[in-house]
Amino acid sequence: MARSGLSETAPQRVALVTGSSRGIGRAIALRLAATGHAVAVNYSSHADAAKHVVEEIAETGGIAAAFGADVGRADEVTRLFAEIEAELGPVDVLVNNAGITRDDLLLRMDEDEWNDVLRTNLTSQFLCSKAAVRSMVRRRWGRIICISSVSGVAGNPGQTNYAASKAGVIGFAKALAKEVGSRSITVNAVAPGFIETDLTADLGDTAQAALLDRIALRRLGQPEEIAAVVGYLASDDAAYITGQAIVVDGGMAL
Numbered sequence: 001m002a003r004s005g006l007s008e009t010a011p012q013r014v015a016l017v018t019g020s021s022r023g024i025g026r027a028i029a030l031r032l033a034a035t036g037h038a039v040a041v042n043y044s045s046h047a048d049a050a051k052h053v054v055e056e057i058a059e060t061g062g063i064a065a066a067f068g069a070d071v072g073r074a075d076e077v078t079r080l081f082a083e084i085e086a087e088l089g090p091v092d093v094l095v096n097n098a099g100i101t102r103d104d105l106l107l108r109m110d111e112d113e114w115n116d117v118l119r120t121n122l123t124s125q126f127l128c129s130k131a132a133v134r135s136m137v138r139r140r141w142g143r144i145i146c147i148s149s150v151s152g153v154a155g156n157p158g159q160t161n162y163a164a165s166k167a168g169v170i171g172f173a174k175a176l177a178k179e180v181g182s183r184s185i186t187v188n189a190v191a192p193g194f195i196e197t198d199l200t201a202d203l204g205d206t207a208q209a210a211l212l213d214r215i216a217l218r219r220l221g222q223p224e225e226i227a228a229v230v231g232y233l234a235s236d237d238a239a240y241i242t243g244q245a246i247v248v249d250g251g252m253a254l
Contacts (some may be wrong), residue, residue, distance in 0.1 A: 019098030021049035023197040027223035033062035046145035121165035142185035177243035193249025216251025
């Protein structure tokens with residue numbers, strides 16, 4: 001575990017961002033740190049990248065620590081939350097961001113490709129939310145933000161596993177919002193469109209041009225644009241917003 005900026009005086013709220021060593025997760029971690037949260041930067045296999053995110057936060061005077069865990073496994077989630085509480089305090093804001101793709105046409109997709117995506121993208125949100133809600137209910141405050149995808153709203157060929165997992169995230173968030181709303185805990189989903197990350201960097205010029213034709217704003221989104229929405233939902237300004245699925249896709253799903 002890497003940590004930086006820890007002090008006797010901790011911020012009022014602690015945020016856990018799963019899968020936050022790179023891409024959208026990294027941008028969310030930086031945004032929440034900038035708004036005064038102590039941030040638990042979770043990673044599964046990119047320890048050096050997670051350490052760098054912690055260092056970036058520390059350089060701006062923020063508080064952060066990196067925690068390795070596969071959030072698709074119950075025992076590792078239990079350990080993760082115990083370590084975060086010991087180092088930073090109980091989790092006030094949970095951002096379920098961890099996700100993978102294993103794209104293939106349905107007729108060629110094997111069970112491992114299906115199960116790996118559902119476990120990482122959907123089961124992880126169940127496990128982490130369950131762990132977070134326990135202490136949120138006692139403290140009668142919490143924010144849970146579940147990262148879905150435009151693929152979970154509109155579908156995408158070659159992504160039956162991914163689309164199913166991300167559509168499940170939206171249903172999960174809506175149901176959980178109804179369960180915990182009476183305890184001042186909000187639960188919302190954010191569905192990004194195509195965002196400029198490592199995943200889209202490998203697209204060829206032809207594929208990218210075809211993709212941009214499907215987006216009303218004619219450009220890819222930036223990770224910081226997703227982070228801005230998450231930051232708002234994590235704030236007191238969003239106290240009356242729950243059970244929503246906010247699509248941030250430049251008009252792609254219109």
